[in-house]
Amino acid sequence: MAEMAFALHLQPFMTGVTGISGWNKRTPVFEKELGDLPEIATHYPTLEQLLNAGTDFFFAGWNYGMHVGGDVTPxxxxxxxxxxxxxxxxxxxAGQVFALPTLDLLYGDEERLGQVFDRTIEAQSLVNGWKMRVQAVQKQLAGRPPVRVFLYDSGRDRPFTAGKYALATELMHLGGGQNIFRDLPTNWGPASWESVAVRDPEAILIVDYGDGIEQSLAFLKSHPLLTETVALKDNRIMAVRYDEMTPSPANIDAIEKISVFLHPETKP
Structure with a gap:
């Protein structure tokens, strides 16, 4: 969401950000865009922190800055x-079930953010550019069968992954893949290692929170239920950044990156 604001050059209107460093390492690019804007809270902000910062508008999501029943809600x-x-x-x-997610969610949120700050033309230009890049990928992938993909976020006892309502599932689809947990009735949630093994992914994406994926990679390679999966046999594994797999301008980069990873023959 911070990157969505940066894309419209809204830093002069921003009083700060929340929930960045508590989970994710900042990249040099993010640091440059953030400038001297403060991080009001490393994790979830309290109502008091937002009021003390002089907040008069809050851009956030459920489980992205707000909890149902928490002290910070609309x-x-x-x-x-x-x-x-x-x-x-x-x-x-928040119990508001909608149709399966598409990039229209990202496009719509970016446009709504532009409307709030009288940047409608800029937002529309951004969205049009994103759409052209996605269309170019779809043209390259035309006629190619999807690759079975397991997205590993975290978890040792049970894998935490993207389900049918996560935009990440659509990003994998647009990149020429098929999420093996596209039937999981949530956006992000736990699955089971047995299910991963049975569904036999041909490729694995590991979410990188800024610390690299070495530990996650070592864990997956040593897991007895996964050793016979096609993905591990072929060592077909790639890191994806957290911001690439949750709604952000980086989604477009992710689609392009995933498409080349899953279908290297399409590389420009």
Missing amino acids: ETLAAQGIPTLVLSESCMR
């Missing part, structure tokens, strides 16, 4: 005169 903020723009992909977490 309702609690509205009581303080603070409007909220809620990340569309996250709405399932």
Whole structure:
């Protein structure tokens, strides 16, 4: 969401960000875009922290800055005169089930953010550019069968992964893959190692939170249920950044990267 704001050059309007360093290492590019803007909270912000920062608009999502029943919600903020723009992909977490996610969620949120700050033309230009890049990938992939993909976020006892309502599932699809847990009835949640083995992924994507994927890679390679999967036999594994797999401008980069990884013959 911070990167969505940066894409519209909204830093002069921003009082700060929250929930960045508590989970994810900042990249040099992110640091440059952030400039001297403070991180108000390393994890979830409290209502007091937002008020103390002089917040008069909050861009966040469910489980991305807000918890259902927590002290920071659109309702609690509205009581303080603070409007909220809620990340569309996250709405399932609040019990608002919608159709399977598409990039229209990203496009719509970027355009709504542009409307708030009178950057409608800039937002539309961004979205048009993103659409052209995605269309180019689809043209390259035309006629190629999808590759079975397992997206590993975290978890040792049970794998935490993307389900049918995660935008990540659509990103894999647009990159020429098929999420093996596309039937999991959530956006992000736990599965089982037995299911991973039975569904036999041909490729694995590992979410990188900025510390690299070495530990996750070593764990997967040593897991007795995974050693016979096609992905591990072929060592077909790639890192994807957290911001690439959750709604952000980096989604477009992710589609292009995944398509070349899964279908190297399409590399320009």
